Amino acid sequence: MRNGGGRTSRIRRRKLFTSSESRGVNESYRPEFIELKKWLKDRKFEDTNLIPAHFPGTGRGLMSKTSLREGQMIISLPESCLLTTDTVLRSYLGAYIAKWQPPPSPVLALCTFLVSEKHAGDGSPWKPYLEVLPKAYSCPVCLEPEVVNLLPRPLKAKAREQRTHVQEFVSSSRDFFSSLQPLFSEAVESIFSYSALLWAWCTVNTRAVYMKRVPRQCFSAEPDTCVLAPFLDLLNHSPDAQVKAAFNEETRCYEIRTAVSCGKHQEVLICYGPHDNHRLLLEYGFVSVCNPHACVYVSKDILVKYLPSTDKRMNQKISILEDHDFIENLTFGWDGPSWRLLTALKLLCLEAEELTCWKKVLIGEIISDTNEKASLDIAQKICHYFIKESKAVLQKVSHMKDEEVALINQLTLVETLWTEELKILQASAETLTSLQTAFT
Numbered sequence: 001m002r003n004g005g006g007r008t009s010r011i012r013r014r015k016l017f018t019s020s021e022s023r024g025v026n027e028s029y030r031p032e033f034i035e036l037k038k039w040l041k042d043r044k045f046e047d048t049n050l051i052p053a054h055f056p057g058t059g060r061g062l063m064s065k066t067s068l069r070e071g072q073m074i075i076s077l078p079e080s081c082l083l084t085t086d087t088v089l090r091s092y093l094g095a096y097i098a099k100w101q102p103p104p105s106p107v108l109a110l111c112t113f114l115v116s117e118k119h120a121g122d123g124s125p126w127k128p129y130l131e132v133l134p135k136a137y138s139c140p141v142c143l144e145p146e147v148v149n150l151l152p153r154p155l156k157a158k159a160r161e162q163r164t165h166v167q168e169f170v171s172s173s174r175d176f177f178s179s180l181q182p183l184f185s186e187a188v189e190s191i192f193s194y195s196a197l198l199w200a201w202c203t204v205n206t207r208a209v210y211m212k213r214v215p216r217q218c219f220s221a222e223p224d225t226c227v228l229a230p231f232l233d234l235l236n237h238s239p240d241a242q243v244k245a246a247f248n249e250e251t252r253c254y255e256i257r258t259a260v261s262c263g264k265h266q267e268v269l270i271c272y273g274p275h276d277n278h279r280l281l282l283e284y285g286f287v288s289v290c291n292p293h294a295c296v297y298v299s300k301d302i303l304v305k306y307l308p309s310t311d312k313r314m315n316q317k318i319s320i321l322e323d324h325d326f327i328e329n330l331t332f333g334w335d336g337p338s339w340r341l342l343t344a345l346k347l348l349c350l351e352a353e354e355l356t357c358w359k360k361v362l363i364g365e366i367i368s369d370t371n372e373k374a375s376l377d378i379a380q381k382i383c384h385y386f387i388k389e390s391k392a393v394l395q396k397v398s399h400m401k402d403e404e405v406a407l408i409n410q411l412t413l414v415e416t417l418w419t420e421e422l423k424i425l426q427a428s429a430e431t432l433t434s435l436q437t438a439f440t
Helices: 031-042 085-090 094-099 106-123 153-171 174-179 194-207 277-284 300-305 314-323 339-348 352-362 369-403 405-439
Strands: 016-023 050-055 059-064 073-078 243-248 253-258 266-270 331-333
Touching: 050 266, 085 094, 085 106, 106 174, 106 194, 153 194, 153 277, 194 277, 277 405, 300 314, 300 339, 300 369, 314 339, 314 352, 331 339, 331 405, 339 352, 339 369, 369 405
Parallel strands: none
Antiparallel strands: 016 266, 050 059, 059 266, 073 253, 243 253
16 A cells, blocks of 8 residues: 555545536435434534435435535544544454454454454444445456456456455455454354455445554554545545545544535535546446546557567667656547657657667657657557457447346446547547648
């Protein structure tokens, strides 16, 4: 987990945004939210600004009860409502964690507590919060293998890495779970099952807010920055949102203030960070339509696919790109190919007598019209290759939705991702055509 850039910090240094298009359906009357409200009130939190609602497009979220002005505090959640590693250490699990070697990670402690409390059912003081958490998640680790196989290649690789990480997280913790047997009448193997731990891991990974904690010897060296914030974590994402969010050491509350005004009965949204759709799907399990940060990644193998196979200096050129960190994060975006992608292609298109100029290419200098045209032509070929691929996958997904009814939600998620990528590629193709006209 990276401080300031990991799966939790990205969250919830978020910004607030309001959607004028979607009108929510009030859900505050639902039994689970009535119980949550009572539970929060007992812990000294009573919100007067927001109520739970269901919105088209984003699902369950929070709606403004009244107009909110710029700079207004919309949530001030007391520390007593937060589920932290301190919560876990004060519980029946504390003594077991303190004596376990090697020390468990903070994330493992939170996941263990979630599974244990969920297993306790009505006996858990955290039941009102647990009842409003999602029953299942849509991160790639939760998707069926045939659905993962439909993802774009770069995301597919990361999805498989995520699955491996979670599997290792669970398997490496088995001895720790066994040490907890005295706490349970049932076998710990049945309580801390893979499915239960996957649910808990996804809960922490997708819903935690960032809050830096003081390192403690009873935990591993992994940063202790994950905190679960009931009610606050109902806020949905918009890439355009603007808020100020942080834990206030003086008030001992996790606070969110608006940076823009918000009309009555509108959905209040926050930004989980300037993430592209691959990262949003990987880490949160959703795709943002018309996401300005969305892009299509170009891998090294695709990069060289349309270059002359007779180029004897190709390996040397690839080495230069790798040595100067120009082989990763090459993308097509809404405004066309990225500067990094075009720069990499310009270097790869250098003639033998121009190769000594490679440093000038990397700082953005134009070498020749011939080089400029060649790089644009190859970018266009790569773009059209991706457009063809996107259309083929979308057609395959459409057929699978008719045949695999049980996977309809997962397939729709993948379909949305590819649809967005196709739109980006089509926009990039138009931009490239305009750029190419300068050399015709």
